[in-house]
Amino acid sequence: MALQPEIAREGSRERAILGPDTVNSQYIARIDGAVKMKTVELNVYYGSNHAIKNVSLEIPEKQVTALMGPSGCGKSTFLRALNRMHDLTPGARVTGSVLLGDEDIYAPKEDVVHLRQRVGMVFQRPNPFPRSIFENVSYGLRVQGGYNASQMRETVEQSLRSAALWDEVKDRLNQSALGLSGGQQQRLCIARALAVSPEVLLMDEPCSALDPIATLKIEELIEQLKQQYTIAIVTHNLQQAARVSQYTGFFLTGNLIEYAPTQQIFSRPQDQRTEDFITGRFG
């Protein structure tokens, strides 16, 4: 019998009870320039497990923000809080706020469905629907409704081109998406997310299930996408964070230890633990 803790009442924004390891909990990660999203004293609990501890962080507009840290540090949990995917997890509880522009996405009146159209997500493992490639990419549009066939075709092509997949699949749009290779599937998932024109794209270790060549392609893709989209990417791969991102945050046991421009965090980390992680002493 699964343990199902009670669901917290909405709006109870009590402060997290800080443990001895949460010395940095008051750390407020600021950036220069335009802020697309930001979290304010964000806490996530799974039952009695305090997974994200009081994280305040700003995500810059039209740049790539990487979140890294060892396994179980809470980086994926943090990312999922940004488009309220935790609503799906029984027993998960979120306190604090997440702002998209000026709007608190955890506000009681927020339309979660609309929010998720604005904040897209790509998952760790490619998860295409067991349908055709075309249907996969056009799924978001169908769900929204109001597009005619030609608009839909146009958007599908555009999204597949953006995801650098068009040339590979243009002749077999009606074949099952499950027949694609892992890397192609992941780019399909990206195309699928792009088709609804999100403002922010969240990527949860998008390359962890892929081989190096496919990984490279995705990274190139991210490089291009940042012209248009705000991207937050979770990775446990240091090199990847260094290659693709402009800002990097380092998480440890649910705390945001350090957040800074990527070059800075890799060349002169402020915190000893960050340095230990980057130099490979743990993690």
Add this chain to the structure above:
Amino acid sequence: MNLLQIFTEIVVPLVVITVGGLYLLGGPTWRQRIRQYLTMGYSRAELIRMIPFALCAVIVILALLVVVLFVGGNAFQTFTRDHVSLIAFFTGKVWYPDNGQVGALYLIVGTLTVTVLAVVISTPISVALAVFVTEVAPPWARQFMQPVLELFAGIPSIVYGLLGIELVVPLVSYAYNYLVGAFLYAGFGVIAAGLVLAIMILPTITSISIDALAALPQGLREASLALGATRWQTIRRTLLPASSSGIFTGVILGTGRAVGETLAVAFLVGSNPNNLPIQFTNTFPYFNLQPASTITVQIFEDFKEATPGSLNFDAIWTLSFVLLLISFLLVAASRYVASRGAYKATNQRPSGRRRSSETGVASSTAAAAAVTASALPASNS
């Protein structure tokens, strides 16, 4: 032909001749293959210790063989000893064995009608219930629905029959006469039987559908929701299509159970073997419901009084064999459908839950579902 004869004269010689022949005449290749197959790479000591387990497996196969051969061996006497022609049996419309008439057409039609009716009523409700349990229900409701399903599956068939007479038959009669006006229909017939059967096969279809939905990767739900789909859009556009093979398996096995159900149907269907369940007319309401009968009901009612050696007795075995063939085909179909699913149900078993017949059907289903369900983490939705 009795069972012993069938075994000693057909089955055993066939197996001995095939295997022995291949071993002796097939040369070293076959010899090695057979030896390899029998030993499976285990050492001699290990093989000897394995015997009790292998014996159990053999008994299971034997049980099926005995049933099939026994029913099959007796089924043909209608044609061989009583000289009823195959065509007369399957196209004859009159079932009056005491007069030498054994036409099973209306029985087969009755079985199909009742079954289709039950499945058509039951499937949408079952799938909705499965969706409710996997996607909508909070954990407490999910845990609450499991015993509810099992109790539905556990209520004895005879109790369903009695409940049907007392509650469903008057309801059907009342509704029909309210709609049509004149008192035309007694309430006994395929509608009442189909309604009660629908409830009886509901746990089967529901629990297999629950398994199919729960087997879908959580990623599918997340991907759909992350694209801004509502829960209903996710269910309709992604989850139901993706689990359709599993759900269809459930429907087929539910069909199997409906086909084999006896007692409840016997109480409710009116069991008139010489009627079509529905007769079309030229006057309003353009059809007339009639008491009809099904294969199982006729077997059940005739067996009590049929004298062994009589045409009636032989015809019962022929009917049984027809029923056996139908359920055999349904099982084969369910295996085929299950094998084509994109996402296999729970563990590596080749197909979903099994069962069809009386209480056994759902019994297996629900129990097995319960076992697997308890072995799985609660599905997130």
Add this chain to the structure above:
Amino acid sequence: MEAIAKDVSVAERRTGQPQIDARAARRARARLADRIVTYTLWSIALALTGLLIYFIFYIIQQGASLINWQFVTQSNEAGNLVGPEVFNTFYILILSLLICVPLGMGCAIYLVEYARQGAVTTVIRFATETLAGVPSIILGLFGFIFFASSINGGLGFGVSRLAGALTLVILNLPLLVRVSEDALRSVPDELREASAALGANKFQTVTRVLIPAAIPALTTGVILTAGKMIGETAALLYTTGGNSPVTGWFSLNPFLPGDTLAVHLYELRAEGIVANAQQIANSTATLLIILLLVFNLGLRYLAGLLNRWFAGGTSRTSRG
């Protein structure tokens, strides 16, 4: 406001024309549909629960009057006490489980632990699935001819508890194989490897590690199976006989006939002409339903406790 404004820009980029109302309305519609479906699903679940509760109350209320300790535990010549039927129900159940559980477990062990996945396992699986698909009325006829009578090469046990139990064995064997398979598969591979690494041979691993480890899951499965066997009628009508001897009904002789509660209910409803037959039938139905509730709710709860106790009190947590 800002949300809508942003949305407009998205929509305009796509279609080239302003679609403020259309888009928002569509979302509202989708939300409404979602809500309607949610309520519909809740209604269906509640309606079915209500129906079940109504059925159970209906049956219990009709037959509660006669139910007392004497009715359930004693027998009399007038035949209006069902002690023998209660005894036979459990006797036949236990007898068939005694045959069925070892057979099913043995077959499952062969399937899961020994047999290579291939032709043999396919044949066995197909056999169990097909056997599971055989309608129980056919098994009833088969049981009567094959186990009870001696014509046509039958075994000639007579119409008896044994014939009934054997028929139930055939009926439930596929299910038991299935339950045992599930139970075995629920044993983690680590245990098999650990045992092998300590130098145990396969047989020792199976008998000393796997079977004990599978027992909790097996218990739950068997209890659930047993709950369903209690109500079996069609397979037993012809095999166990329609009444029980008044004296000596509590003897363990498997060759005595003895009707179960479900068969008794049928016989009373069909041809019962003893005084009060219908009242006895109603009470028998009530008793059946109570047994069903006990098995499905009470024993399942106990099995759950047992399960947890075997598992050392660990409980699974959900995600995270």
Add this chain to the structure above:
Amino acid sequence: MLDRFNAIRSTGAKAFLGLVIASSVILVAACGNPTTGGNSSESGASTLLSCSVSANDIAPTVTSSGTATKVPGVSGKINVDGSSALAPLFTKAGAEFDAANGTTTTVTPNGSGTGLKDVESGAVNIGLSDVFAQTKATTPGQYKDLVDHQVAVVAFTLIVNNDLKGRVSNLTKADIQKIYFGQVTNWSQLGGPNELITVVNRPTTSGTRATFKQYVLDGQNEHNSGAITQDNTGAVVAAVKATPGAIGYASIGFAAQYPNDVTPICIDGAKPTATDINSGKYVFWGIEHAYTKGPATGAAKALLQYVESDQVQNNDLLALSYLQAKNLSAAAISSHTPAGAPTPEAL
């Protein structure tokens, strides 16, 4: 999301209550007999009401049980199977017999066909049958070794739905034939109320139906496509009870169980009582047979003797609403005995 759950919960609770109430209302409403309009054209219903069967006519006259005395040298098992109509008598008498003698009597109601076949093959000691063994034989001489013991007479009665109570209480044989052959489909055609007739029958294999066919339908095969067939007496009574305008038949022992649910009626102005049977006026009854292979011996003989003794005949037999075969006139017995049937054996 979270408060949506809460909203669902409270709404769900309301929906639950509503549904339970609604469904019970519907079902309760449906349980009551639908009324079929009060138009009664009961003119000229001269024969329809000329006789009626009261509850007392078919109710058992005694409620006592017999007491068996120990028969020296009797022990072991006595297996009985066959007719479900006669089985209750042997179940009850067997229980009394066992209590006195320490024997184990087992009675299995698997049908007359099974009873005859089992006693013929030696599988049981006594086979019970509703019909003469020779009529069930599929090959000539099949049951020639069986010895007949006519232990009881069972009277059957036609029953109709309670909405015909006081409007139809007697039918002529000709009327019944018309109804069962489907020539008459509305009670008004016989002078009764304007209500459709629903015919409830037993399966062609049933011993009761055989009796009905032979003595009431004069041996003609009925083919009525509207007829409901029910597997057993209980289901027939339930069907007649549930269906307005329905007619069926049952043994009086069974019909007596439902005094308030169905209405028994007369045939040709005669009631299903010993008096009318003896006088030859009432025809719907049958002799119940207990067959042994060869003359009865041992425990089976002792049991049969007990069943034919006054202890059983004056107590259990009447309590179960059978009639005593020995009290019937020779004329009545011979009217229900096919030509060439072997004479029953006296014990």
